[in-house]
Amino acid sequence: MGLGNLSKMTNSSKPVNSNEHNVYFGTDSLKKYFDPDCQPPLPLVELPPHLNPFYEDGVRVYAKMMTMHPANNVKAMPALNMLEASVEPNRTDTVIEYSSGSTVISMSMIARVMHGVRDTRAFLSNKTSDAKLKLMQFFGLDITLFGGPSQPEPVDERGGIQSARRMALESERIANPNQYENDRNWQSHIRWTGPQIFKQLPQINVLCAGMGTSGTMTGLGTYFKGVKPSVLRLGVCTAPGDRVPGPRSFALMRPVEFPWKEAVDVIEEVGSAHSYTLSLNLCREGLVCGPSSGFNLQGLFQMLGKRKAAGSLPELAGSDGMTHCVFLCCDLPYQYIGEYFQKLGPEQFPPSETSWERDALEVLPQFYGSPRSLEQCLLSEIALKPQTRVLDLRKPADFTVWHLPDAVNLPLASLGPHSVSPFSDPEVLEAQWVELERIFTDGGLGLQLGTGTHVLVVCYDGDTARVATSVLRAKGLEADSIRGGHRALRMYGIGNDNPVAAPKVPVATTVSISAVPLE
Template sequence: MASTKPLNVYSGPDAIRKYFDPDTHPPLPLVELPQHLNPFYEDGVRIYAKMMSMHPANNVKIMPAMNMLAKEVVPEKTKTVIEYSSGSTVISLALASRIYHGLQDVRAFLSNKTTLSKLRLMQFFGLDITLFGGPSQPNPLDERGGIQRARTLAQQDDATLNVNQYENDANWQAHVKWTGPQIHAQLPDINIICAGIGTSGTMTGIGQYFKQAKPSVTRLGVCTAPGDRVPGPRSLALLSPVEFPWRDSVDAMEEVGSKEAFGLSLRLSREGLICGPSSGFSLQGLLNYLGKQKAAGTLSDLVGSDGVVNCVFICCDLPYQYIDEYFTTLSTDNFHPIHNQNLAAVDLYRYDEAWELQPTEALSHFADDTTLKPNTILIDLRTPLDFVACQIPGAYNLPLQSVKSSSPSPFSDAAVLESQWRDLEAMLTSDRINAYDLSGKTVCMICYNGDTARVATSVLRAKGIVAVSIRGGYAALRSVYSDLQRGQGGRGAVQEWSKTPTVLVNELRTDLSPSQGFGQNGVPVEVL
């Protein structure tokens, strides 16, 4: 191994190459599980996680990707890399292709049963994606599958490279070169090494390494339970056509289902050892094996010279790209409910503090005695009775059925916010507000406490209408205006705002303009 960077600093024109190169960065962490996560601790068993997900590429596949490309890429000739992969391998191929070979065109063939989050992850990394129907893990030799299609395309075009992780010995040899030696150097007294088997590259590589370097190590492979599916690993039946010498690389096999894999991954992640389902899968296989040995009374046969059974399992992935599958695989008891989840479907538009005016600032939108400035429209969301009882001259009343003086703030009650937002959203899909008529105007929204108007402003802005609201609502605006009038000795507007509904009704009935009409219970209101 080349000299590592003890301070983990990489600089110069080849900094990223060094950063990715296992020969130049410190060994990936080996972390012992705490006692409460190790049910065999009192039996003298110590379990370590080899954190392959801590590589800069965040998955175990980067080392095979680097090794295969180093072997297969033909400089000045290879232009495209294509691979059938469930995600990690082809993402690693994309990264290594760009970093080490300057190849930008990397294409992923994968199952149409791949989750949307994983598809988007691959798009994020710049992959050209083609989906295939049929089994999510096709037989590598099946002419109908994507594995064979990738192989055929490469055979037809010399500029296209299919590294073919299922048959390329550089896949598993990467773990002979890097992973096995790292683990051995970190834990010389290792007794059991465990990994899941998918393409079988990881297990084959570390199995072949320890077969030569320390034959006393028990090599445990883990495959998927029949009829089940865990991202990455395969069932024993699907391993039969794999040509790597994986059978010669294991001493024992265990089968694990998806619930156990996802469940243990979830527990490990919550305890600080963040890892994906394939990692939980490997650990569960190891625990199953240790349980069988203990039941058979043979656990002591695995003890090393230090009097301990030292076990290592491969943490090969992270959970993030599989988040949706945790919720479909595990019961809801594993997750806290989301409070106010009804809000996930409403209040969908942005807010901006600049759209919420302070009461003193709002007064600048009016001329003397609260006469509205040109191109300014004031919409009052209060009930018709409250509107005529106290109003700003020139305002329009657009009452919401969900808004009353006694209503709590929509930001303190999720049900109120949902109801008010739906009412406001419906306004622009009905005849109550015409966005065209409001074009080029500033619409000032006002309500009792300012919060409903703030929601309304968000809705109107989303529809392209220039809208603002008043912080604190009508009460705050009236208070500030009253203070200003008292300070200036003014009385007119204050008196107007203090009239009772009966007085206003009597006055307005005698002189209703064409822009006015009657609201609920015969109360005259402004209408848009």
């Protein structure tokens, strides 16, 4: 892309933004609120010295908080730019996109606000976590699941990317922006993100972003190649065999057709442990961001460390003698909370001394062994430790399908897979409490819950197990329950001794909130 074309893309016909008070008036207030041309630039925040190990080397590191857009993620810019060209007024009434998270969620909001389109449909992998499925349902998205790899090749005719494309070709009322092939994806960062950063920090020396669809890095790298060629453009890929939500491994970049190779000078590969750790540290210091943000920062730190070791770090400095580095904070951490507990050790999280409801990965090692053994071994090969018991309150049929090793089935007449929470209905709470009191008082079940026995109680969603734990604690026993019950175990990937074989040919399955298979 030449400088002439770049200039055209960055010079909007709209008036220069003067909304210094950040207030949006009128019947189109929401449209203005979502429009970057009507907003102050998204924040650029320097990391304090204790978060920047290269501070004494003259390096300054800045977080570009893409999380502060109304849609709360970096994909809002591509969604805005693509929908602007994809939606036809008075004709388009449905938007379909293959996306497992931020892109399609942003599209759903922007399609409603900017274009009045209320029907947005997400095509995504059947390996998507339950937490993400619920998040998309929360935002009103219709969901269709596809088999095959979680990051499919765009050209795969059997996959969801091409299925969405075909549906749009067959109906003039359906728009499929197709983030994987649409140049307006990466050009959005030439239009908005790049100019914002350059205006905020004209002395920038290093730019760092992750590589997934590669739209962000392609757009920013192309922009800075035009306006300041001396900027080092660092792309970050996932380490081989590892996974961080959003970015890809370098091997999976092969089918990506965006001109990312011309937009990147250096590539670093980063694993999930560093990504989640740095993200957690940033969140606790006040920069709330998800794992891909920590991923980007770790890639920047790795590159700076290699430069320092080689004695070439000073070569990055500008005329002021300092090296100014910008990395992108892409989304928020909340949809990945379970993964933080899964990826990081319990020492990262203060224990809840007053609660008897425990995270699965925190409490299971007290009964079976280390979390590593639970992830790497078949559960049938693991036995309970001495002086421990596991009580499973589910129906016998569900218990038979799958249960924790050596668990005892203690089915409750007042509990079923679709029972309402005892904490939302006092009558249910009373019925379960009375039944549990009778069972534990009668003691005729051969449970042998003697003094010194540590009891773990599990149910479908964790709520009834909390009630049972309270009853047992009142009787002087040490008892805990698993937060989220068996649904949480499934989310962590525990309990797959006999997984159902996936079909060889990907098949699409439409799900709703009542149809998502949780057991």
